[in-house]
Amino acid sequence: QKKKKKHTGxxxxxxxxxxxxxxxxxxxxxxxxxxxxxxxxxxxxVDTSSLFKAKAVDAFDxxxxxxxxxxxxxxDDLNQLLYQASKSVPDNAKGYLKKLTxxxxxxxxxxxxxxxxGGFFDTRIDIKTxxxxxxxxxxxxxxxxxxxxxxxxxxxxxxMDSLALSLAGSSLNDESLTTLFKNAGLxxxxxxxxxxxxYTKKAMIEDL
Numbered sequence: 332q333k334k335k336k337k338h339t340g341x342x343x344x345x346x347x348x349x350x351x352x353x354x355x356x357x358x359x360x361x362x363x364x365x366x367x368x369x370x371x372x373x374x375x376x377v378d379t380s381s382l383f384k385a386k387a388v389d390a391f392d393x394x395x396x397x398x399x400x401x402x403x404x405x406x407d408d409l410n411q412l413l414y415q416a417s418k419s420v421p422d423n424a425k426g427y428l429k430k431l432t433x434x435x436x437x438x439x440x441x442x443x444x445x446x447x448x449g450g451f452f453d454t455r456i457d458i459k460t461x462x463x464x465x466x467x468x469x470x471x472x473x474x475x476x477x478x479x480x481x482x483x484x485x486x487x488x489x490x491m492d493s494l495a496l497s498l499a500g501s502s503l504n505d506e507s508l509t510t511l512f513k514n515a516g517l518x519x520x521x522x523x524x525x526x527x528x529x530y531t532k533k534a535m536i537e538d539l
Contacts, residue, residue: 361487362486362487362488363454363485363486363487363488364452364453364454364486365453365454365455365486365487366453367445367455368429368430368445368455369410369430369432369434369443369445371407371410371414371430371432373410373411373414373415373417374411374414377411377415379412379415382408382411382412383538386403386404386408389403390403406433406434406435409433410432410433412517413431413432413433414431414432416431416511416512416517417430417431417511427446427447427448428444428445428446429445429446429447429453430443430444430445431443431444431445431511432445438461438462439459439460439461439481440459440460440461440462440478441457441458441459441460442457442458442460443455443456443457443458444456444458454485454486455484455485455486456483456484456485457482457483457484457485458480458483459480459481459482459483459484460478460479460480460481460528461478461479461481462476462477462478462479463476463477463479464476464477465477471532472532472533472536473531473532473533474531474532475529475530475531475532476529476530476531476532476535477527477528477529477530478527478528478529478530479526479527480523480526480527480528481526504523505521505522505523505524508521508523509521512528517530517538518530518531518534518535518537518538519534
């Protein structure tokens with residue numbers, strides 16, 4: 332009779348342990364664990380202003396034939412700027428932010444924050460944005476390019492706006508993200524409430 336009670340108690344304990352501990356942990360790993368990271372590797376000896384100046388010179392290369400100035404900033408250029416900016420994130424963020432990159436896919440711009448929590452749990456925050464333009468015919472410099480946040484993904488789960496920001500930490504807010512871009516030489520303004528990253532044409536011209 333005592334052996335049966337012990338076996339019953341053990342079964343109940345194992346069942347509760349499985350339901351309360353193992354299943355939630357497995358679910359968290361299945362949903363949010365993601366050790367994917369961008370192949371891009373930043374360079375430490377690149378000067379941001381020199382990079383912009385080189386692009387400005389290249390913009391005039393084909394003017395004789397096309398009669399247009401073509402200023403092109405490629406994905407790797409943007410990632411180098413973000414790499415430079417990531418060096419200036421607060422110390423409390425450096426402990427978990429592994430890499431900050433952007434990926435251009437068709438008409439979507441994905442800003443990726445690769446993070447590690449506790450040094451063992453890797454995840455990736457994917458901020459998906461679309462690019463639009465506001466114009467001012469009378470004063471073109473007053474127009475803007477606007478990245479609108481259309482989705483946030485944590486690990487494998489989409490639509491996680493509030494959780495994504497929570498995982499990113501209180502140090503990544505409107506002010507700190509705006510400062511991060513400015514440190515990279517990009518005077519963009521971030522509004523997480525409005526889900527926008529705004530780059531005015533006036534600011535872009537000044538940056539260039």
